[in-house]
Amino acid sequence: MTSTISVLGAGSWGTALAIQAARNGYRTLLWGHDPIHIRTLQQNRTNQRYLPGFVFPNTLETSSELAEAAAFSDLILIAVPSHAFKDTLIKLRRFTGQQVQIAWATKGFAPNDGYLLHYSVERIFSKETPTAVLSGPTFAREVAADLPTAITIASNHAGFSELLTRIFHSARFRTYTSTDMIGVQTGGAVKNVLAIASGIADGLNFGANTRAALITRGLHEIIRLGLELGGRQETFMGLAGLGDLILTCTDNQSRNRRFGLALGQNKNRAAAREEIDQEIEGVSAAKETYLLAQTHGIDMPITEQTYKVLYESLSPLAAVQNLLDRELKAES
Template sequence: MTISVIGAGSWGTALALLIARNGHQVLLWGHHPEHIANLGRDRCNKRYLPEAPFPETLQVTADLGEAVEQCELALVSVPSHAFRATLMAMHPAMPDSAGLAWATKGLEKTSGRLLSDVVTDIMGADRPAAVLSGPTFASEVAAGKPTAITVASRQTDMAAKTAALLHNKYFRAYTTSDIVGVQLGGATKNVLAIAAGMADGLGFGANARAALITRGLAELLRLGLAMGGRMETLMGLAGVGDLLLTCTDNQSRNRRFGLGLGQGLSREEVTAQIGQEIEGATAASIIYKLACEKGIEMPITEQVYRILNEGMTPAEAVDNLLLREPKPEMAQGMA
């Protein structure tokens, strides 16, 4: 197949490598011409994945029209704030028969809507569409280390087609029709990873981290189920699996962001240190607003929101969480 990967950051490059190694022709697009020129010259992404050379089946372009005009499937991996604009730019050149998949984890910043709703707005309800999410760090995928992911689509054949593009002996792709649960798991876990990082930055240790992840999972379940996601999805790779990964390993930008905040750095300082998009910082406001609108209790998410938007310190946020009234722990994280 001819596949376009839209977004030449670490995750987009890793996915392009994976698909190209699986024998498909891949065209990787990025919006910075200088960056793309470097990729073409170096035949690797020296900035993000310097140890992963490009196979011959992977080419690059800074021309978005060229990237999508002959593709059979376009896989979008851009930050959530750029998702709508990127799709709008792609749409005029994209063949009507081409499928669309995305690996962006987040919600639309301006509206709080699921990215699947944005896809329908721009590409139409009949466009085959799929989202992929799970516990996957780009560097490990690029290095060929084993992992597994969930591909969700309302069209069974689109889910199977997208999974087949990715699946190989070190990358296992499962399918589901639960497009809502997969998207909410991917967005919410980033906020909770910031909280886990802050707890470690404050020096609270393994006990606190485990408790925070467990109670964070309860929040993810409450929101996901209220929005129409399914329990098996939220307790699977795109939910608890991704939550565990991003809360416990410093390859996670969101966790490192929280670590910096917990160690006393300002939001601006830690963002500059990381030098990449921190999706959880954007998602915190969106998810907190959704929780308020639906009357869902998400105390960890609320404290992350208040730290990022109201000047609360991480230490004050911890006090707020610990001073909450004792209550029963209900089955399946519904308390």
């Protein structure tokens, strides 16, 4: 039974999860790589840059020293962007013992190789390391505000998912457990690509019909890829699949959706990124998802057109027209 947890990643999502754990009475250490940012958190007792307006509970501490985070708890929750996930694991490995348990709330694929993130944990630590992934329809601000939320915790060890449930579950934060780590991770990664696509369509003022069609057909793309990678059908109809997809495609709290909106309104990528000023996981996920689809021979037309907008300078309007011009076929 642990009474402590270290959260790596002092962005909005890492901060919200740290607040939730500390609010539940667990001693929590929030780590960030930028000493200046962490010093500001210590002084203000709030994350004014990424999650303003929420005062840290007394049981929440902060640090910019990874060794301190590793020594604080043998339960590590990683909430860094996907491109920094592997590097964070490598650095963490130097400071941890054999009893470490690693969970993550990062959504995406490993850059350059397209692997799901649990493979990085297995290679850098071991296949015996207890691992878990937290995912589902969750905006950081609503979690920090203690608004009703539900997530999925998928783990390779039943005891670990139960421990994480005890840490995070509350009257306003409901947790469901799963053993389908592949399905949960796939849903969390690909939904960001589809959120960009949905934002593009809305930026073009194509309306609710188009958005609903994109979400529905996008879910089919997640399922096709997820089943090929080894996920289970029911996972994609749950919180980490359909639930997360609906959330990010329909609400402007989603950075990926806002990025797509900007592209649909004829802003360039650089301007859209600057406007949002936070990580946009769907950009790298579009490339990795597209390459996975090509490798496995899976039809993912919305992903393909989104990739071409982001990486081949295809205009958003042409991308939508390409989808409409596809050969007619049965729905299933």
